[in-house]
Amino acid sequence: MSKSELQRADIEAVLAEFKDPETGRSITQLEQVKAIQVEGANVSLNLALTSHSAPIWEETRNNLETLLRSRLPGLSQVQIEISEHERPPVKLGQVGLTAKSVIVVGSGKGGVGKSTIAASLALGLQRAGCKVGLMDADVYGPSIPHLLGASGRPEVSEKQIGSDEAGNPVVARRITPIDVGGLKVISIGFLVPADKAVIWRGPMLHGSITSFLRDTDWGPLDYLVIDMPPGTGDVALTLSQSLPPTGAVIVCTPQDVALLDAVKAIRMFQEVRIPVLGVVENMSYFLCPDNGKRYNIFGNGGAKKKAQEFEIPFLGEIPINIQLRVNGDEGNTGANFNVPEVASPLEKMCTQLVREIASKHQEEPPLPSLSVL
Amino acid sequence: MSKSELQRADIEAVLAEFKDPETGRSITQLEQVKAIQVEGANVSLNLALTSHSAPIWEETRNNLETLLRSRLPGLSQVQIEISEHERPPVKLGQVGLTAKSVIVVGSGKGGVGKSTIAASLALGLQRAGCKVGLMDADVYGPSIPHLLGASGRPEVSEKQIGSDEAGNPVVARRITPIDVGGLKVISIGFLVPADKAVIWRGPMLHGSITSFLRDTDWGPLDYLVIDMPPGTGDVALTLSQSLPPTGAVIVCTPQDVALLDAVKAIRMFQEVRIPVLGVVENMSYFLCPDNGKRYNIFGNGGAKKKAQEFEIPFLGEIPINIQLRVNGDEGNTGANFNVPEVASPLEKMCTQLVREIASKHQEEPPLPSLSVL
Known part of the structure; x- marks a missing residue:
């Protein structure tokens, strides 16, 4: 030797x-x-x-x-x-989605910027080199198409997947997601006119969510990010029954009344057995563009404290920023990664999330697969 | 002569x-x-x-x-x-609520300050001399108790209201609302612990709303203000079936993505035949306390334009104000009527709403009552 x-x-x-x-x-x-x-x-x-x-x-x-x-x-x-390194994602749950991680983004309360954070997570992961899908499950107010400047109707086709005993073809519906610069996006907003109210009853809701997951041609994904509707646990329950979501990211703003709702969201995810991967504090502070002073318009730091209290990772503070809002209104959420005051916290949030998933894997290694035996 | x-x-x-x-x-x-x-x-x-x-x-x-x-x-x-002038309110609908006007406060989107506006409307009307009840129908995230600093459990009693054929007593449940300085308040938040998630299914929701309306000892009211849950039309549908609500106030913030949802709320109320009495633009602008400059953080004026487009009255712009947020967090929403930059738009909003209701009465006078015949 x-x-x-x-x-x-x-x-x-x-x-x-x-x-x-x-x-x-x-x-x-x-x-x-x-x-x-x-x-x-x-x-x-x-x-x-x-x-x-x-x-x-x-x-x-x-x-x-x-x-x-x-x-x-x-x-x-x-x-x-x-x-x-090629490693094909596995089929998840009853719906047969092929993805390595499914991240649901929720908030106890609407209007906290949940959709902006969900879109930013998806865009940030994609920018870093991941294969990402983004599903807008916020059927009551689908904001994702607007935030990404995406429009059009997803193509729906029927595909024969076999035959029944009498020899008749068995067909499955396939939905082609909208491609937004490589990001695969699906939203009820592509299917319903923007100014039309949708009055969903529970069973319809359940059906539309599972159909979106199952019938969409996502292809193999590293991450599927799901923008959840606020409030009710119906959709979370549906997802936990049809998939094993990797975990949830909770978005909240710093004021007490929003944190109360964030705590409810944490409990809700715990109840339906979706692990909470972290909390993001959005609208954390306003950096006045003229005097450079920091104004804690909605308070500050409350989410970090709550995260510590619940022993949940804290994924960062995203400031209130006029350019960020303008980019969203203009359908150009991806441009936030070019706004220095915003890009850095957004990137940190994505990296921190991936780190949390990775450290979770290291703590609880999955069962050895065949390749090891 | x-x-x-x-x-x-x-x-x-x-x-x-x-x-x-x-x-x-x-x-x-x-x-x-x-x-x-x-x-x-x-x-x-x-x-x-x-x-x-x-x-x-x-x-x-x-x-x-x-x-x-x-x-x-x-x-x-x-x-x-x-x-x-004494004029007893009439019993409304199946639920037998005695009120002259029922105002539902809705928004297509959560987190726009709907509960703050609902509480401010109730407080403003009460300050002007009206008899007011406030019902928090936002079962997913009841914020009213927190915003009013109200706690405690409403007293629930059973009252014999008659006898059945066999002579057994027929009892009704009566809920005493929480009295907050004369304002009668009821909220699911008084009945469910603040950090507990409530996963409501449609039928439960319907039942709880009608029970709140029917079983609460409101007494005779000039106004019942109802803080609606965001999103789904379920609760609006329930209310339009069990009451004739006088109309709806829509709260929105100025950014495009929130206005999209406000338009949905307008359509939703139209679909369930609740007239829209007006639109309030909340978080209209931020008046920097140091340099006095006005920052349109979330944009500005969008709601007014939408209101014009839909031929719906515009009830005013409420600014973003740190003291307003602090008062809400401290359970002292009433104190906003002492903050000059905020009090004036809040008062105008209340007056404008009453004016809209009055002018509606003058356009469509009700059927003559017995006293005229």
Whole structure:
């Protein structure tokens, strides 16, 4: 055994310790480390990561370098390249949706900017390199088409999926989502005129949500972000019965009366067994564009305190910003990632969410899959 | 016929033309003019008006004076005193509520300050001298108790209302509303813990709303203000079936995406045949307390334009104000009538609403009641 081979074994031992953020399992176990090269005190390797964890690729790369250096003090240069690792998403629940994570975005109260946050999460994850779908389940006030400047009617087709005993074709309805710069979007707003009131009764609501999930040609997704209607637990209940949503993000504004409703939303998700992944405080403060002073119009910091109280991660504070509102009104929510005061908290929110999902996977690794046996 | 008697007849003829704002009928027909005194060119009289029209008493007095002067150019001094005219409210609909007007406050979207506006309407009408009840029908997020700093459990008692054929007592449930400085308040928030999520299904919702209306000991009211849940038309449908609500006030914020939802609310009320009495634009602008500049954080003026477009009265713009939010968070919504930048638009909103109801009565006078026959 040469000195170089010995080092290689040491490196491999350290790599075996390191967990893939998506699955929480060892990166060597799933053959995510390729092209390990050892030259004297220098190491280079290629780490394959799935697009699901794209927002934290850089962080993961840094963590691996830190681990290697801490275990192997003799190391000089470490070069870790990242390549994309293919891992097909699994079919979820009865509806057969293929996605790795389903994030529901809820709020106890309407008008807190829930749809803006849901759209920003979807856009932020997509910008980082994830494959993302966005479903507007807020049937009472579908805002997503307006916020994304998306219009048109999704194409609906019938597809034969088999035959019955008498030989008659069995057809399934397929809905093609609207493509907004690569983001796959579906909303009741595409199907109902904008100024028409929809008076939903419970059973219709249940049916439309499951049909949206089941009949839409999402394709394989890293994330499906679902913008929930405020209030009633009906839709959450439907989702928890037909899918296992990965978890919920709660959006609230800082004033007491909104926090009361956020607490209700937390309890509601707990009741229907959807884990709460974090709380976002929206409209946290207004930075006066003229005097630069910060005005806590709706209060500030209340959501962080509530999150601590309930031992739920806090995903950040998004300020009140006139340009943010204008971008939303103009159907250009994606442009918020170009507004410095807003972009940074929005990006942090996305990264923090992915981190929370990853750390959850590391705490509760899924059952080993066939590839390990 | 002396000269003085002739003048009296002239005056009575003019008075007969003048319509009571509450009923839209002649003030002499319903014997609302008392103690007419004519002395030379001077007239004094007492006009009896019900507390229902209290916010526009002064305006009504001025209108009568203007009419008298325009018809009788020889008049010198006119003195019109106002006294309270008793007119018992009628029982409304199946639920047997005794109220003269039922105002539902709705919004297509939550979080626009609907509950703050509903509470302010109730408080403003009460401050002007009306007998007011406030019902929080926003079962998903009852904010009224918090906004009014009201707590406690309404007393529920059983009262024998008759006997069945076998002689067994028939009892009815009576709920005593919470008294908040004279305002009678009922809310699901008094019955369910603040941090408990309520997952309502349609039929339960229908039952709880009619039970709240029917079983509450409101006493005779000039106005019952109902804070509606956002979104679904279920509750509006229930109310239109069990009552004839006088009309709806729509609250919205100025940004496009909220106006879209306000338009839906207008359509929804039209569909369930509740007339829309007006639109309030909340969070219209932020007056920076330091530089005095006006920031249209959520835009401005959109609601007024929408109101014009739909030929619906516009009831005013309420600014974003930190003290207003603090008062709400501290359960002291009534104190907003002491904040100058806020009090004036709030008072105008109440007066404008009463005016709209009055002018509606004058356009469509109700069927003559027995007292006229």
